[in-house]
Amino acid sequence: THTTVGIIGAGPAGLLLARLLHNSGIDCVVLESRDRPYAENRQRAGILEQGTVDVLRDCGAGERMDREGLVHEGIELRFDRRTHRVDFPALTGGRRVMVYAQTEVVKDLVRLQLADGAPLLFEAQAHSVTGADTARPTVHYAHQGRPKTLTCEYVVGCDGFHGVTRDALPSAVRRSYERTYPYSWLGILADVPPSCDELIYAHSPRGFALHSMRSASVSRLYLQVPNGTDVAQWSDERIWDELGQRFATDSGWKLERGPITAKAVLPMRSHVTEPMQYGRVFLAGDAAHIVPPTGAKGLNLAVSDVVVLGRALAHWHATGSRELLDAYTDTCLRRVWRAEHFSYVMTSMLHVDPQQTAFDTRLQLAQLERIATSRAVAAELAENYTGLPFDSPA
Ligand code: FAD
Ligand code: DHB
Secondary structure: OEEEEEEEOOOHHHHHHHHHHHHOOOOEEEEOOOOHHHHHHOOOOOEEEHHHHHHHHHOOOOHHHHHHOEEEOEEEEEEOOEEEEEEHHHHHOOOOEEEOOHHHHHHHHHHHHHHHOOOEEOOEEEEEEEOOOOOOOEEEEEEOOEEEEEEEEEEEEOOOOOOOHHHHOOOOOOEEEEEEOOOEEEEEEEOOOOOOOOOEEEOOOOOOEEEEEOOOOOEEEEEEEOOOOOHHHOOHHHHHHHHHHHHOOOOOOOOOOOOEEEEEEEOOEEEEEEOOEEOOEEEOHHHOEEOOHHHOOHHHHHHHHHHHHHHHHHHHHHHOOOHHHHOHHHHHHHHHHHHHHHHHHHHHHHOOOOOOOHHHHHHHHHHHHHHHHOHHHHHHHHHHHHOOOOOOOO
């Protein structure tokens, strides 16, 4: 078969790109290696920037998000057994974020795609992409076990960090920048109303903890654990005890407990591949870059990449000009590196490095204190967290 744009991966990046292309009258095929229930239920991010919310609304995927999502106007930083609130609208001229899980974004986009969009094939695993520098880049894949090929005008790799599209960029042109962190997160979902109205990012001598939520009755919490941690060593009681200690304040704040329904350990890394394109092959989202989750940027960066690419493909389709396509890498990388920096700063300010000295801890507390007392420094956090406008050159 042949299509205009072959999209590999049905995560947020691939699905949103398919929707944007559909709205511009460009045909495409989406290949996803997993089955639909797996793709729709993989627990991941929970925070949508203002710009992400606007894009989902504008492309017709915002209806349930607007009904069920929770608008948040700030976060709490907890350190030194006290709490400081960062007020987003006051510090950013009115910007907010939305708590709406990635699982739900994916479900909404899958439903739209299957209802009126281009073909979306589950259990279709890409093995390789060839001919990046020819007029007919080709995806070699297996659909429900049978070998197939898809020839395209353009191929977009939205296949995540472990995808295959990145290998279509010759090693002579490809550079990667990477950092790993000496800790991981243990993430849980629990059937208990959140113990807070807004997310809490906690710095404590025992390590980082984050209180997030999925709804008025489901809480999502994370705690810093050593790399290589086996979840089997963390009973429900041990998890709640540890979270309780990390969030503890002098004013007697209380963490509500409930049945834990999911537990997983997540590694943390920063990674950028440059360039994000070669010939007629493009990379978007986690296929091109990874951030540690502390700044809640991963999903939002995937969305901003495909917005840039969707516009560039629409411009090419309407005019025949490759100008915006050629600028894709440069346009995206400004925002990518801004998010890499913010995620790194948030991560290193809030976690306890196993090599950390008392001096390092004092520096972290000095930085947190600075956010609590300087409007300019708090505004820097708030602007990055709520996301810079999609059109600004970062
Ligand atoms: P993905 O969502 O990874 O989608 C890629 C898709 O491609 C997948 O569906 C995959 O099955 C498919 N695929 C892969 N290889 C192939 C192939 N060869 N052929 C066909 N299909 C293929 N961000 C946060 O902000 N907060 C969080 O708490 C958070 N938690 C995370 C937890 C985990 C375990 C992970 C991995 C990521 C987390 N992230 C988090 C990051 C965020 O979820 C990602 O940035 C986001 O999913 C990126 O979207 P994407 O569409 O680029 O990639
Ligand atoms: C969530 C994850 C994050 O990494 C974060 O910074 C905020 C919220 C979440 O899963 O809800």
